Amino acid sequence: MEFMLDTANIEEIKQYEKIIALAGVTSNPTIVKKEGDIDFFAHMKKIRGIIGMEKSLHVQVVATSYEGMLKDAEMILAKIDSNVFIKVPVSEIGLKAIKELKHRGVNVTATAIYTKFQAYLAIAAGADYIAPYFNRMENLNIDPREAIHEMAQEIARTNSQTKILAASFKNVGQVNAALENGAQAATMGVDIIKQAFDMPAIEKAVMDFTADWEATFGEKATIASL
Numbered sequence: 001m002e003f004m005l006d007t008a009n010i011e012e013i014k015q016y017e018k019i020i021a022l023a024g025v026t027s028n029p030t031i032v033k034k035e036g037d038i039d040f041f042a043h044m045k046k047i048r049g050i051i052g053m054e055k056s057l058h059v060q061v062v063a064t065s066y067e068g069m070l071k072d073a074e075m076i077l078a079k080i081d082s083n084v085f086i087k088v089p090v091s092e093i094g095l096k097a098i099k100e101l102k103h104r105g106v107n108v109t110a111t112a113i114y115t116k117f118q119a120y121l122a123i124a125a126g127a128d129y130i131a132p133y134f135n136r137m138e139n140l141n142i143d144p145r146e147a148i149h150e151m152a153q154e155i156a157r158t159n160s161q162t163k164i165l166a167a168s169f170k171n172v173g174q175v176n177a178a179l180e181n182g183a184q185a186a187t188m189g190v191d192i193i194k195q196a197f198d199m200p201a202i203e204k205a206v207m208d209f210t211a212d213w214e215a216t217f218g219e220k221a222t223i224a225s226l
């Protein structure tokens with residue numbers, strides 16, 4: 001399983017790459033907007049500096065024309081680095097760009113996926129990752145569990161290398177469901193990770209262990225001090 005952070009916030013990335021087994025960082029123009037008026041390429045390079053070249057960095061094109069998407073991709077690859085996964089929404093024009101980018105040997109993440117058919121087309125085009133939008137699908141009354149399951153089946157049927165990078169999560173249950181239905185990767189905001197540990201039962205277990213230890217060895221004793 002690959003756990004990615006869906007954020008462009010430097011402090012969050014610095015903090016959470018130490019906490020989770022981080023596989024990569026994703027963003028989109030809406031996520032970038034939250035960082036204010038940044039120097040975009042310098043900011044992305046800074047993120048790369050934090051996560052290193054081993055982890056994947058996914059950066060989205062913003063142009064809406066085919067030529068524009070290819071130019072955006074060229075700039076991203078030139079100004080950040082050539083390992084970046086170029087995120088392209090799976091529209092008709094986006095699919096054309098994905099085909100061309102794969103023809104050029106570029107790493108591609110096919111994003112904004114709401115339907116199985118978009119996913120099937122992106123898999124056939126050779127996308128490295130496909131990103132179904134879990135919560136947004138639910139909001140549209142599309143069952144993301146069934147859709148992700150079928151996407152995984154299609155990948156297996158066609159013996160394809162594409163991985164499912166599920167996105168758009170609002171709670172931990174959705175992440176579990178995506179992974180259990182065949183997604184190899186999930187990208188999420190740090191709010192989801194915080195939510196995962198925000199359980200009185202976890203806190204109580206830790207406090208009970210501490211109390212028992214202190215009752216036995218005294219308040220100041222740690223294992224290291226024995």
Ligand SMILES: O=C(CO)[C@@H](O)[C@H](O)[C@H](O)[C@H](O)COP(=O)(O)O
Pocket residue numbers: 006026027028058087109111112131133135136165167168169187
């Ligand atoms: O597509 C990817 C990763 O490939 C994500 O960055 C993706 O754009 C975001 O998770 C979604 O757009 C966020 O969706 P939402 O939270 O606005 O519903």
